[in-house]
Amino acid sequence: MATSTADAATKDAFVAFERVQKSYDGETLVVKDLNLAMPKGEFLTMLGPSGSGKTTCLMMLAGFETATHGEIKLDGQPINNIPPHKRGIGMVFQNYALFPHMTVAENLAFPLEVRKIGKSDREAKIKRALDMVQMGNFGGRRPAQLSGGQQQRIALARALVFEPELVLMDEPLGALDKQLRETLQFEITRLAHDLGITVVYVTHDQTEALTMSDRVAVFDDGRIQQLAPPDELYEAPKNSFVAQFIGENNTLDGKVERIEGDRCAVRLDSGEMIDAKPVNVTEAGQRTRVSIRPERVEIDPELGPDAHTLKAEVLEFIYMGDTFRTRLRVAGQDDFIVKTRNRADQVRLNPGQTVTIGWLPQDCRALDA
Amino acid sequence: MTDTRQTEGTVPLGPDQFTGPTPDNALRDADRDAKASMVAADGTPLKASLARSLRRQKLRALMLVAPLLIFVLVTFIAPIADMLFRSVQNEIVVDTLPRTVAALQDWDYESGEVPGPAVFDAMTRDMMVAVERKEHTRLGSRLNYELTGISSLLRQTGRDVEDIGEVQLDAMVGLDPAWEEPATWAGMLTTPDYREAAAEWAIRADEGGRLFDEPPPRMELAEAAQALPLTADAYTDFARTIGTESQDSALEEEPWPLVYMSLVQDLRQFPAAADAFEGDDGARLAALVEALPTIPEVDTRAAFLEIDEEWADPQVWGTIKAFSPPYTPGYFLSAADLTLTPDGVEAMPEDERIYRTLFLRTIFMSLAITFSCILLGYPVAWLLANLPARQANVLMILVLLPFWTSLLVRTSAWKVLLQQQGVINDILVWLGLVGDANRLVMINNVTGTIIAMTHILLPFMILPLYSVMKTIPPSYVRAAKSLGATDFTAFRRVYFPQSVPGIGAGSILVFILAIGYYITPEIVGGTKGVFISNRIAYHISTSLNWGLAAALGSILLVAVLILYWAYDRIIGIDNVKLGG
Ligand SMILES: Nc1ncnc2c1ncn2[C@@H]1O[C@H](COP(=O)(O)OP(=O)(O)OP(=O)(O)O)[C@@H](O)[C@H]1O
Ligand SMILES: [Mg+2]
Numbered sequence: 001m002a003t004s005t006a007d008a009a010t011k012d013a014f015v016a017f018e019r020v021q022k023s024y025d026g027e028t029l030v031v032k033d034l035n036l037a038m039p040k041g042e043f044l045t046m047l048g049p050s051g052s053g054k055t056t057c058l059m060m061l062a063g064f065e066t067a068t069h070g071e072i073k074l075d076g077q078p079i080n081n082i083p084p085h086k087r088g089i090g091m092v093f094q095n096y097a098l099f100p101h102m103t104v105a106e107n108l109a110f111p112l113e114v115r116k117i118g119k120s121d122r123e124a125k126i127k128r129a130l131d132m133v134q135m136g137n138f139g140g141r142r143p144a145q146l147s148g149g150q151q152q153r154i155a156l157a158r159a160l161v162f163e164p165e166l167v168l169m170d171e172p173l174g175a176l177d178k179q180l181r182e183t184l185q186f187e188i189t190r191l192a193h194d195l196g197i198t199v200v201y202v203t204h205d206q207t208e209a210l211t212m213s214d215r216v217a218v219f220d221d222g223r224i225q226q227l228a229p230p231d232e233l234y235e236a237p238k239n240s241f242v243a244q245f246i247g248e249n250n251t252l253d254g255k256v257e258r259i260e261g262d263r264c265a266v267r268l269d270s271g272e273m274i275d276a277k278p279v280n281v282t283e284a285g286q287r288t289r290v291s292i293r294p295e296r297v298e299i300d301p302e303l304g305p306d307a308h309t310l311k312a313e314v315l316e317f318i319y320m321g322d323t324f325r326t327r328l329r330v331a332g333q334d335d336f337i338v339k340t341r342n343r344a345d346q347v348r349l350n351p352g353q354t355v356t357i358g359w360l361p362q363d364c365r366a367l368d369a
Numbered sequence: 370m371t372d373t374r375q376t377e378g379t380v381p382l383g384p385d386q387f388t389g390p391t392p393d394n395a396l397r398d399a400d401r402d403a404k405a406s407m408v409a410a411d412g413t414p415l416k417a418s419l420a421r422s423l424r425r426q427k428l429r430a431l432m433l434v435a436p437l438l439i440f441v442l443v444t445f446i447a448p449i450a451d452m453l454f455r456s457v458q459n460e461i462v463v464d465t466l467p468r469t470v471a472a473l474q475d476w477d478y479e480s481g482e483v484p485g486p487a488v489f490d491a492m493t494r495d496m497m498v499a500v501e502r503k504e505h506t507r508l509g510s511r512l513n514y515e516l517t518g519i520s521s522l523l524r525q526t527g528r529d530v531e532d533i534g535e536v537q538l539d540a541m542v543g544l545d546p547a548w549e550e551p552a553t554w555a556g557m558l559t560t561p562d563y564r565e566a567a568a569e570w571a572i573r574a575d576e577g578g579r580l581f582d583e584p585p586p587r588m589e590l591a592e593a594a595q596a597l598p599l600t601a602d603a604y605t606d607f608a609r610t611i612g613t614e615s616q617d618s619a620l621e622e623e624p625w626p627l628v629y630m631s632l633v634q635d636l637r638q639f640p641a642a643a644d645a646f647e648g649d650d651g652a653r654l655a656a657l658v659e660a661l662p663t664i665p666e667v668d669t670r671a672a673f674l675e676i677d678e679e680w681a682d683p684q685v686w687g688t689i690k691a692f693s694p695p696y697t698p699g700y701f702l703s704a705a706d707l708t709l710t711p712d713g714v715e716a717m718p719e720d721e722r723i724y725r726t727l728f729l730r731t732i733f734m735s736l737a738i739t740f741s742c743i744l745l746g747y748p749v750a751w752l753l754a755n756l757p758a759r760q761a762n763v764l765m766i767l768v769l770l771p772f773w774t775s776l777l778v779r780t781s782a783w784k785v786l787l788q789q790q791g792v793i794n795d796i797l798v799w800l801g802l803v804g805d806a807n808r809l810v811m812i813n814n815v816t817g818t819i820i821a822m823t824h825i826l827l828p829f830m831i832l833p834l835y836s837v838m839k840t841i842p843p844s845y846v847r848a849a850k851s852l853g854a855t856d857f858t859a860f861r862r863v864y865f866p867q868s869v870p871g872i873g874a875g876s877i878l879v880f881i882l883a884i885g886y887y888i889t890p891e892i893v894g895g896t897k898g899v900f901i902s903n904r905i906a907y908h909i910s911t912s913l914n915w916g917l918a919a920a921l922g923s924i925l926l927v928a929v930l931i932l933y934w935a936y937d938r939i940i941g942i943d944n945v946k947l948g949g
Contacts, residue, residue: 064847084850085859097848101866110862111852162853 013037013073014198015061015166020070022056022222030056032222034070038200040165043192045201047209048219049245054202057219058168061200063087074166085114090159090167090197094174096151098143104130104154105139111162129161130154132191149180156188160195167192170202181205185212206246210234218242239280240367243291250294250336253369256286263361265308266290270331274308275361280368287369292359294325294339299349301358309358312336314349324348330357449926456919459697462689465508466495470693478687478711488686489670496523496530497627498606502614514914515699515709516688522679529676533667534626537633540664545653554628555620557650558597558604563589567618585618596645599631632657633664687711700920724904724921731901732928734819735883741823742830742879743872749827750834750871755843768831776825780892783821787811787893813895821893826882830875837871873940881929901925 015038022031031053038044046054059065060072063084071078079087098107105126112122130136133153143151152172159167169188173181189212192199203209209216210230218225218233218241225245226238237243240251254268256278264278266288276290301309315334316327323339326349330336338357340346349355408414463470468491476484499505505527509520541548555564566586574581588608594601607628608619615622635642636658643654673680691711692699699709706722707714716722749768753761771779786792794808803809811817841864849859887902894903901921908918936942 062847062851064850083856084847085853085855087851088853089851091848091851093844093848095842095844097842097844099845099849099863099867110849110854114853114855114858158852168851 012039012076014040014042014075015200016071016073017057017061018071018073020057020060020067020072022053022060022065023068029068030222031060031067034222034224036217036224036227038198040198041196043189043199043201043212043214045203045209045213045216046219047203047206047216047245048225050204052219053222054204054219055170058170058200058202062089062091062168088162088164088166090162090164092152092155092159092167092169092172094171096143096155098151098155098158100143102142103139104135104141104143104146107143107154108139108158108161111158115162125161129157132160133157133187148176149184152176152184153187156191160191160197163195164197166198166200168200168202171204172201173203173205173208181208188212210246218245220245236279237291237365237367240289240291240369243365243367248294248337248339250292250297250330252290252292252331252333252336254288254290256281256284256288256366258284264366266366268331272308272310272331274310274364276364276366277362279365281366288366289369290364290366292364294337296363297338297357297359299326299338299340299347299355299357301356307358307361309356312355312357314351314353314355316351317349328355328357452919453923454919455916456700456923457696457698458916459511459692459699460695461508461511462692463695465499465504466492466689466693468492469495469689473686473690473693476686476690478683478690481683483670483681483683484686486668486670489673489680492673493530493533493669494603494627494631496526497534497625498610500527500530501607501610501625510913512688512692514703514917515692516684518679519685519688522677522685526673526676526680531626533669533672534630536665537667538626538629540660541629541633541657544660545656547649547653548629549623551620551622551624553650553653554604554624557646557654558591558594558601559608559619560589560591563587564620567620570618571620582616585612585616588612588619593645593647593650596639596642597632597635599635600628603628603631630667633661637661684711700916701924703917704920704924724901727899727901727904728924728928730815731884731925734815734822734898734900735880737819738822738826738883739830739876739880741819742827743876745823746827746830746834746875747868747872750831750838753831753835754838754841768828771825771828776888777892779825780821780889783817783824783893784812787817787820812893814897815894816898817893817895818890818898818900821889822883822886825889826879829878829882833874833878834868834871837874838868841867869940873936877933877936880932884925884929 015036017034017036020031020034021029023029034057036044046057048054056065060067061074063079063082067080072080074087074089098104099110102110108126108129109122112125117125126139127136130139133156135150135153135157138146138150138154143154146154155172159169172188173184176184185208188199188201191197201209201212210233213230215227215229216233217227220241226233226242228236228238233242234247237246243249244251252266252268252274254266254274257265257267257273259278259281262277264276264281266274266276268274274290276288281288301307310330312328312330314326315329318325318327322342324342324346326338326340327334328336328338411418469488472488472491473484476488496505499508505523506520509523512523513520538548547553555567563586570583570585573583577583588605590601590605594604604619604624607622607624611617611619611622636654640658640661643651643658645651646654679685688711691709697709702709702714703717704724706717706725708717749764753764753768756764784791788794789808789810789812791812793811794803797803798805798808811820845863845867846859849863850856854862884900885902887900887906890898890900891903891906894900902925905918905921905925908914908921933942
């Protein structure tokens with residue numbers, strides 16, 4: 001059943017992974033049952049912890065690794081047997097991979113030369129690509145004479161100069177400092193939009209993923225845990241891994257007491273009761289892990305009379321400028337974080353103080369244990 | 370920094386280039402003044418104390434490398450310098466035949482005539498001294514490199530030259546037996562001080578017995594001896610020689626016939642010389658002067674021609690003259706198949722020209738070996754750099770295996786494999802690829818040398834190549850392919866250029882090792898496959914012509930340096946990487 005809907009979705013997809021599996025050593029699956037369909041022009045980010053198989057997926061798409069099982073399609077055509085150089089996919093590598101023995105202009109000319117594009121045409125394209133990344137004057141330099149950010153721009157220009165429809169980027173900004181990263185993030189998204197190219201972007205920086213992408217695929221353990229637009233990913237994580245991985249998150253473990261429509265009561269391991277929204281739980285008695293974002297917790301809440309609240313002891317108060325961060329001991333755990341905005345009337349809590357905390361049931365998601 | 374601008378009124382001054390005493394400029398000036406007189410914490414100028422601390426660091430660094438530096442100097446630089454020096458050194462002629470060399474100055478080879486009596490006189494004296502010092506055979510072998518036959522001529526002459534003065538000795542002793550006494554000569558020609566010292570030395574020598582090794586005192590000529598120049602000269606040579614050769618003092622040895630001959634010659638020329646001597650000596654000399662007409666004259670030239678007709682050949686004298694300077698290009702000329710004859714530089718006879726061919730062959734074969742090492746080593750190095758660790762390790766052991774077996778064993782193994790009744794030929798015959806009658810000749814020729822040397826030098830190509838390839842990230846080739854390059858284009862335009870430094874390093878190593886190799890060519894090279902180094906080894910250990918060996922070695926060294934320079938110009942020595 002699931003496969004038939006997947007088939008429908010991949011029919012007109014530009015890039016499609018269909019039940020792809022990959023094993024390097026014949027013993028463990030690095031990628032397990034990957035299904036993914038991307039429409040043309042989408043900016044999709046693969047996000048996940050180290051070793052979760054992101055690069056492997058990218059390499060299979062680029063043709064440097066072969067899928068052990070399943071099919072990868074590009075524009076409707078299976079590409080499993082097409083060698084990398086015929087796939088016409090632009091690629092930006094984490095270490096830039098600019099050819100050190102060629103100048104910037106020669107680097108950019110390379111994909112055009114192998115495509116046997118005439119000299120004048122070539123020069124026009126190189127110029128356009130360099131201007132696009134604001135590196136017009138650097139054509140004569142060697143890669144070693146450029147800064148990291150400049151090299152990254154050139155790598156980007158080189159991946160775009162032959163006008164591929166699909167561009168893959170494997171942690172292209174991993175080696176840069178924060179400021180530069182933000183500038184380049186913006187530039188990459190702008191270029192992708194202007195040129196209308198489809199981008200598969202790999203990162204393990206969640207901010208990068210959230211700010212740049214149309215959709216984010218969260219990888220773990222060789223599977224896509226959730227594939228959704230950034231806001232949905234943050235606000236409605238489908239399982240506790242995604243909740244943990246994206247943004248800051250408080251978790252409490254317990255057992256489902258009862259479920260009533262879109263509300264459920266959870267008995268925490270410490271004995272207290274709380275309200276939550278059932279996401280991954282279906283019946284009473286299941287173990288669950290509830291997740292609450294720190295900014296959705298209210299201190300001394302004014303909730304309905306039947307709402308459950310918890311007692312909490314203040315352990316630490318951190319002043320962060322625009323926000324306050326308070327660490328609390330809740331239900332026997334002392335890593336519970338509450339974020340409050342710095343407003344004129346916001347009370348500042350002192351360590352040792354005891355307060356009551358609560359939240360709207362829909363903000364507290366009961367996920368898999 | 371702004372004073373040039375002040376004069377150029379046309380240059381518009383920016384806000385920051387105002388030269389008056391603005392607060393900013395005042396600050397800058399103050400800063401500059403402070404810098405000029407910056408002092409360290411202890412009050413010494415900063416520059417001086419920095420220089421001092423740097424000097425201390427340098428000194429410490431120098432002390433750390435000193436042992437190696439001395440080692441390199443002693444074992445490497447000094448021998449090379451010595452070799453370069455030896456290749457032009459030629460003092461043996463002028464050292465052995467000083468008088469002859471001087472006398473030959475006035476003789477011209479072009480005249481085509483035999484030199485005059487003065488030269489033969491000088492030659493007689495030189496030869497007599499040389500024979501006593503046993504130096505004439507060494508000179509003979511040296512000059513024999515230049516003119517065949519001169520060695521035996523000198524040996525023959527050495528045997529007979531002593532007889533030349535014999536008649537005069539006999540005549541003088543017949544006149545007065547005192548002439549036979551060493552003391553007569555010593556009393557006449559040396560100072561009393563010397564005689565006293567020599568007498569004491571003789572007593573000590575008697576007491577000391579066999580363990581006594583103090584050299585006899587140095588002979589000092591008496592003032593009066595100057596009246597007899599030739600005699601004084603000959604006697605000095607005599608005293609020195611017996612002092613060093615047989616550890617005897619002049620008091621105890623009968624002088625050489627040369628001394629007798631010189632005295633007769635001196636007195637014939639200066640009959641009044643006898644007056645310079647007192648007492649018995651004066652009387653004995655006066656008597657000798659009286660008797661001079663009865664003493665036969667010696668014609669040294671006739672005597673030499675009697676010993677050997679060869680002495681009438683101007684070629685012999687021309688050769689001696691041509692090689693009389695203390696430095697000679699002769700060895701280098703020989704190394705280039707030329708020869709220095711009295712007529713000037715000439716080519717060697719056709720059948721004796723070997724070195725140019727050998728040099729060319731050495732260079733050509735070294736290039737061939739280098740090239741085949743690249744050809745065979747490149748794929749192996751690539752595999753080493755790209756295989757998974759475990760397979761790469763096994764392969765690496767296989768590459769290094771040759772290093773662990775003896776060079777001789779490896780080379781001999783090639784002999785077994787390659788010879789006409791060897792394994793490879795047997796297999797080829799068995800397969801029917803070659804007939805039994807025409808088995809391939811793969812050993813004792815160029816092929817054998819190239820095969821065996823390639824095998825031996827292969828690791829020196831693979832290791833630098835491998836270490837360079839190891840540093841080429843696979844992402845470059847991947848990038849090239851993702852940009853649309855086929856496997857071959859990606860290799861040719863991206864991978865290969867980056868591996869060139871490894872090829873350069875490997876080639877230099879292999880080529881330089883090959884050009885100086887000699888064990889392997891010696892064993893498998895036969896006559897057609899030997900290198901110049903085999904010839905050098907031959908001259909060092911068999912023919913003992915070290916000068917020529919040094920010249921050949923120097924040429925080899927220069928050839929390598931030139932190739933190195935050319936490499937630097939064409940490819941750039943920065944482009945050589947042994948890794949990293
Ligand atoms: N060439 C290979 N041979 C064997 N195993 C490999 C190979 N490349 C990757 N792996 C394994 O596959 C798994 C996934 O690797 P991959 O490089 O795809 O991770 P990733 O998600 O890109 O991680 P990172 O964020 O650190 O780059 C890892 O466990 C890794 O050890
Ligand atoms: Mg990766």
